[in-house]
Each structure stands twice: as C-alpha cells, then as structure tokens.
Amino acid sequence: MLKLKHALAAVAAAGSLSLCAHVAADVDPALPDYNRVSGISGNLSSIGSDTLNNLMTLWAEEFNKLYPNVNVQIQGAGSSTAPPALTESTAMLAPMSRGMRQSEIQQFEERFGYPPTELPVAVDMLAVYVNRDNPIESLSLPEVDAIFSATRRCGYSQDVTRWGELGLDGDWQNRDFALYSRNAVSGTYGFFKDNAMCGGDFKSSINEQPGSSSVVQGVTESINGIGYSGIGYRTSGVRVVPLAATEGGEVFEATPENAASGDYPLARYLFVYINKHPNRDLDPMTREFVKMIYSKLGQEVVDRDGFVTLPAVLTNRILGELGIE
Structure with a gap:
C-alpha cells in the first residue's frame, strides 16, 4: 500500500x-x-x-x-x-x-x-496534545519517541522524563511527564507505535486509555500531560504541538494543507x-x-x-x- x-x-x-x-x-x-x-x-x-x-x-x-x-x-x-x-x-x-x-x-x-x-x-492527522497551559513550541518525532518509548528506536540520544529536558524552564523545568496513550486494541496505538516510535516499545509509565476522548481528557486534567489522538478530538483544554519529522527539521502544524502535501509527519x-x-x-x-x-x-x-x-x-x-x- x-x-x-x-x-x-x-x-x-x-x-x-x-x-x-x-x-x-x-x-x-x-x-x-x-x-x-x-x-x-x-x-x-x-x-x-x-x-x-x-x-x-x-x-x-x-x-x-x-x-x-x-x-x-x-x-x-x-x-x-x-x-x-x-x-x-x-x-x-x-x-x-x-x-x-x-x-x-x-x-x-x-x-x-x-x-x-x-x-x-x-x-x-494524529496530533500530539499537551495541556493548554504548556508552552512547548514544537517537537521532533525523535523527541516524541524519547518521551513515550523505552527503546528510542528513532535515534534520540537520551531518555527524557521531564519537560526541562526539552528546553522548558522555570516551574516547568522539573515537572515529570504524565503520559497518555490509547490501548493496544486501537489502530491509533499501532499507527503511533509504528510511525512516531519507529516500532519501539512504550514506557511502562504510560496511562492507557480506552478511547480517543479519554486521552484528550487526561491531558486536559493534567498540567504535565502529553498524549496522542486524532485531530478530530481536539478541545479547548489542550494544544496541538507542531511536529518535525527529524531533529532540526522543518516544523509543520496539523493543518489540512500540510496533511494533503504529506508534510505533516503523522497524517493518515x-x-x-x-x-x-x-x-x-x-x-x-x-x-x-x-x-x-x-x-x-x-x-x-x-x-x-x-x-x-x-x-x-x-x-x-x-x-x-x-x-x-
């Protein structure tokens, strides 16, 4: 295909x-x-x-x-x-x-x-969501992999567990991630695993959710939350993080135009x-x-x-x- x-x-x-x-x-x-x-x-x-x-x-x-x-x-x-x-x-x-x-x-x-x-x-467009008050500007897929994955197959140099390791300072520097994910029966889980984690394994600390809206709700309720779900489940309580396919690569927002061109890396x-x-x-x-x-x-x-x-x-x-x- x-x-x-x-x-x-x-x-x-x-x-x-x-x-x-x-x-x-x-x-x-x-x-x-x-x-x-x-x-x-x-x-x-x-x-x-x-x-x-x-x-x-x-x-x-x-x-x-x-x-x-x-x-x-x-x-x-x-x-x-x-x-x-x-x-x-x-x-x-x-x-x-x-x-x-x-x-x-x-x-x-x-x-x-x-x-x-x-x-x-x-x-x-599979979106990476953070709490609406989170100031992170963008992420690369290797960074996303390092956030969610225990194996880091996309090549990021180190494990990351807190927002300060991605450049946030002040109150955010020592805040640990609260990770939200779909469960293994989900096609979204499989797509994210294959395309955002290079086929790697999830960390044991993820909070598996039964539905897309549950992931978004979890991120809404946790100031430290980060999760993934379809763009159709976006609410006012979360923010969609622009993504780059590679470290240092061009960043693209989750827009219809970027999905159509193939530039947004998690379109499907x-x-x-x-x-x-x-x-x-x-x-x-x-x-x-x-x-x-x-x-x-x-x-x-x-x-x-x-x-x-x-x-x-x-x-x-x-x-x-x-x-x-």
Whole structure:
C-alpha cells in the first residue's frame, strides 16, 4: 500500500488541480450530491475503530434521515475488532484507523476466497496534545519517541522524563511527564507505535486509555500531560504541538494543507472495509451508504467532524472501481 504522501500525490497528478487546492476548501465542490433511492431498509452494522466512532455515528444519522427504515448499529471499541467482525459477518462495515494487517486479510480470504475491500474515507492527522497551559513550541518525532518509548528506536540520544529536558524552564523545568496513550486494541496505538516510535516499545509509565476522548481528557486534567489522538478530538483544554519529522527539521502544524502535501509527519488515511465479492454488486443498503460517504453530504460530515475531506478525483475513482454510478 502506498504511503499517504505518495498516494495523495498520485491522486493529485490524476486531476487538473493540485490536491492542496481541493483540501484548502472545506469540501470539494466537484463532489456529487447524494440522491435518495427507494427500497432501502433493514439492519446495517458497523464494528471497529474508536477514532471513527463519531464520524460513523454522524454518517448514520444522515443515512437515517434519508432512510428511516434502516437501523444502523455502531460499536467503536477499536480497530482490531473490525477484521474479525467483517470475517465472521457480524458487521457489514468495518471502520479502521490503520490498514488491515496481512494476517487479518489472510483470515478473511480463507473464509471467502477473496480479500476485503479497503475504502479510504477521510484523512486524519494524529496530533500530539499537551495541556493548554504548556508552552512547548514544537517537537521532533525523535523527541516524541524519547518521551513515550523505552527503546528510542528513532535515534534520540537520551531518555527524557521531564519537560526541562526539552528546553522548558522555570516551574516547568522539573515537572515529570504524565503520559497518555490509547490501548493496544486501537489502530491509533499501532499507527503511533509504528510511525512516531519507529516500532519501539512504550514506557511502562504510560496511562492507557480506552478511547480517543479519554486521552484528550487526561491531558486536559493534567498540567504535565502529553498524549496522542486524532485531530478530530481536539478541545479547548489542550494544544496541538507542531511536529518535525527529524531533529532540526522543518516544523509543520496539523493543518489540512500540510496533511494533503504529506508534510505533516503523522497524517493518515481512515478506512472502512467492506465485503464485496469481485464479481457481484454490493447489496443495496451498503452500496447507498458508501455512495453517501463519497457524496458532498458525506464529506461535509467529514469536515464537520474535524477530519480532512477527500477530493472528487479520488472518490470518483473509488466509486468507479466499486461499480457504483
């Protein structure tokens, strides 16, 4: 699978405008309107990512306005719950904040004889949060690794345990970090481990939280707090720290433009996986839900929930590959 920067660059090259031009506007005006169809009713189940829980709920609300006879059920315990739910057919939609692992794809293929279909539905920026009163100006990923990791695989020269070791003085100099993290069932945990910690191991002192909002709440309540979560969970009680990919490298804020260009180092796709037989059409209910996601209505919901929307050049390509008109 292409890394986010390369994938987005490929999409931009396919269109007449740069992707930044699409993302700078909240929602691409070239996205199609969604038009209601008849005959859609039944139960639609979603099991998976906590990061996507709010977004799936908002989409479900819009879908219910269009189709009152559809009952949408959403569970958001973590990305690792999505692949088995899709494989065992207990869910029709499997939202994930990371890509499926090869072992998860293989289990699905053993059951059905073909792989699950991966649908990028939005772009997220994994933010490093500190308490709103924390004056830290920026961090590099090696510094972030040294804060959270016991192994420092990203190459920082020493372990850091307090804010003074990152240049803060005065009252901050001797304050120890209060570390907040997602738990291991989370796709966000896995993405952060792979991309911010170079695959290293977390320190034993981290406070594992069951959800994204819990991480942000912990940092809000602790003056010494630092944690990570999706940009959509930002509140007034925390501040997002600008990041550099390398020590001494250029610092980038978590903005849609920097996510689109690939400059922000912790940008990622968010996915919904579905079970689509390669030689058959999707069932009407799943088809219409997917079609709504990739419409102007669906991407307006993405924007409203604080994530970065997709350009029409990408959504049109996805719908075409699914055989959805």
